[in-house]
Amino acid sequence: MLLLGLTGSIGMGKSTVGEMFRKLGIPVYDADAEIHKLYAKGGKGVEPIREAFPEAVVDDQVDRARLSKLVVGFDAEIQRLEKVIHPLLADGRAAFFAEAEAAGHHLVVLDIPLIFETGGEGRVHKIAVVSAPADVQRARVLARPDMTEEKFEAILARQVDDAEKRRRADFVINTHCSIDETFEQVKKLVNELTDA
CATH class of the missing domain: 3.40.50.300 (P-loop containing nucleotide triphosphate hydrolases)
Incomplete structure (x- = not known):
């Protein structure tokens, strides 16, 4: 493949x-769409983001605008966010590959x-x-x-x-x-x- x-x-x-x-x-594996899923209510990214950036979680979902204000322009904060999100994205990619391969793409x-x-x-x-x-x-x-x-x-x-x-x-x-x-x-x- x-x-x-x-x-x-x-x-x-x-x-x-x-x-x-x-x-x-x-x-198509869409990393941005996966991030939206991770940030939504019940998403796997909500609790890790709450631990790293408590102010960014509102009503049990990540408020992207609040999170953006906390990290954009601050390299250390962006790196901290990436350490939370990238492993979760890797899991989603692996599942996507397995599904596409099983379907013969x-x-x-x-x-x-x-x-x-x-x-x-x-x-x-x-x-x-x-x-x-x-x-x-x-x-x-x-x-x-x-x-x-x-x-x-x-x-x-x-x-x-x-x-x-x-x-x-x-x-x-x-x-x-x-x-x-x-x-x-x-x-x-x-x-x-x-x-x-």
Whole structure:
């Protein structure tokens, strides 16, 4: 089974591209979606987060906005959060792999935003980066609710820059074009990887 890492900086269109892979029948492990499950009421991440960041848990679920205020811009706090979350994400990935393999899939996508930043290159066979020009990225991100220029800059500061991601990736999916054109790039990539 070929593991394709899908990455891209904030606002590049990675979630949209992940959905395109799903439409083509390719299983996609979405690290962000897994985090949402971990943080939800009854999620496996709630109690460990409560221990590390008590103020971030409200009504037995992790309040992402509160947690963000506690960690964004504070490297030590981000590292503490990652020590809690990364092992839980690893468990979810292992279950995803087992299920995909049992279903006979030959290609799976791991949507991991920080694959380069966390040394995750060794966990996948190939990497595709989703990319768009910086002005497009900025406009997309700043249009999000609760996003500020300062928060955007703090997030960018923790991410490998786009040019470096493009250089290190095996494939680049450009998202500054139409949805249909982006989908054609994804179809071409799936065909290339499943015909190999």
